[in-house]
Amino acid sequence: MPQHSTIPAGLLASFCCAFAWGADPALINFAPPDSGVVIGINLDQIKASDLGQTMVSKLDNADLKKFVASVGFDPLHDLHEILIAAPARNQKSRGLFLLRGAFDPARFVGAAVKQPGMTASNYKGWVIMTTNGQRSGPMSLVCLNSSLVMGGDPESVRAAISRNGAGPGPNPDLAAKAAEMSVGYDIWLVSRVSPADFTGDAPPAKFGGGVQMELLRSVRQASCGIKFGTNFLITADLTTRTPEDAQGIASMLRLFIGLAASNQRTAKQAAAILEKLSLKSDGNSVKLSFSMPQAELAQAVQSSFESMMAQMKRGSTPTGVARPNPAGVVRPKPQPTGVTIYSSPRDMGIVTLPPQTQ
Numbered sequence: 001m002p003q004h005s006t007i008p009a010g011l012l013a014s015f016c017c018a019f020a021w022g023a024d025p026a027l028i029n030f031a032p033p034d035s036g037v038v039i040g041i042n043l044d045q046i047k048a049s050d051l052g053q054t055m056v057s058k059l060d061n062a063d064l065k066k067f068v069a070s071v072g073f074d075p076l077h078d079l080h081e082i083l084i085a086a087p088a089r090n091q092k093s094r095g096l097f098l099l100r101g102a103f104d105p106a107r108f109v110g111a112a113v114k115q116p117g118m119t120a121s122n123y124k125g126w127v128i129m130t131t132n133g134q135r136s137g138p139m140s141l142v143c144l145n146s147s148l149v150m151g152g153d154p155e156s157v158r159a160a161i162s163r164n165g166a167g168p169g170p171n172p173d174l175a176a177k178a179a180e181m182s183v184g185y186d187i188w189l190v191s192r193v194s195p196a197d198f199t200g201d202a203p204p205a206k207f208g209g210g211v212q213m214e215l216l217r218s219v220r221q222a223s224c225g226i227k228f229g230t231n232f233l234i235t236a237d238l239t240t241r242t243p244e245d246a247q248g249i250a251s252m253l254r255l256f257i258g259l260a261a262s263n264q265r266t267a268k269q270a271a272a273i274l275e276k277l278s279l280k281s282d283g284n285s286v287k288l289s290f291s292m293p294q295a296e297l298a299q300a301v302q303s304s305f306e307s308m309m310a311q312m313k314r315g316s317t318p319t320g321v322a323r324p325n326p327a328g329v330v331r332p333k334p335q336p337t338g339v340t341i342y343s344s345p346r347d348m349g350i351v352t353l354p355p356q357t358q
Helices: 009-020 043-048 050-059 062-071 105-113 154-163 172-184 210-218 243-262 267-274 294-314
Strands: 037-042 079-086 096-101 118-123 126-131 140-145 148-152 187-191 219-227 231-240 277-282 285-293 339-342 350-353
Touching: 037 043, 037 172, 043 050, 043 079, 050 294, 096 154, 105 118, 105 126, 105 140, 126 154, 140 154, 148 154, 172 187, 172 219, 210 219, 210 243, 231 243, 231 294, 243 267, 243 277, 243 285, 285 294
Parallel strands: none
Antiparallel strands: 037 079, 037 187, 079 096, 096 148, 118 126, 126 140, 140 148, 187 219, 219 231, 231 285, 277 285, 339 350
């Protein structure tokens, strides 16, 4: 199997400098020049939180242990940070991702090339592993050293290697905002393109109709951050074309959040959650914030997990098999009750949508 030759000094120095300090400008500037969206995830900070530890305990199962034994890499403990950079308008490129962690390069490459449909090739001295991409297109991986793996579509990976840690980076405003968000949040997203750019050729009906699609097109830039700590915090800031667009986006978000909060929850529970939400438009900006004590959220996650597991354990009746029904028992036909959406009283109050008539 080909092995990489002398490591290009510029490439290695740029990556090592970047990851020595987390998601600093050196790392962010390595994103491709056509990046429209940058996402960062600091797994170490998430795993240090109570909620993160709860999530890790649920995922650490026999299937994961089997995977770890085969590749010598434990994503729950050996993976520390993720950076994703994606273009919006270039349909040929799916962007680039960087994984910082603890890797055994030889074992990593050896395990990867054994996977069905995976091939290895040499590009400028680097071993690049590429999937055949029968379903979603080919994807390449390269293990740069014992702490860094880079991946993405083959063109983006080769271009990153060719830049050798230098050359043009992403839009300066995008890079500056990403650097700012990476300091205050454990998970963050920065975008300088409209969400509608990611819908491709999908019909507007798939996203709620023409009105909703036009509202998505009105978004010019956005940032979102999640912080794990004593209080679990989510913030979002969207900039639209006009104040009217901002008001429309805020109304649409209230509707979606209200529906999500009321799903499988009592009215009291939904109202309690939405009371912690602040959502308002200010000029052509929409600002959202949600804060909840981490212990309370961890309890909600635990409850949701137990409910999901209970439903899976109960299972559903096999297709074509009727559920038992004692003789003479007539089950009443369920009556439509409509949909009630609970929002913060200071924002929207309570809205009930009537049931559909037959």
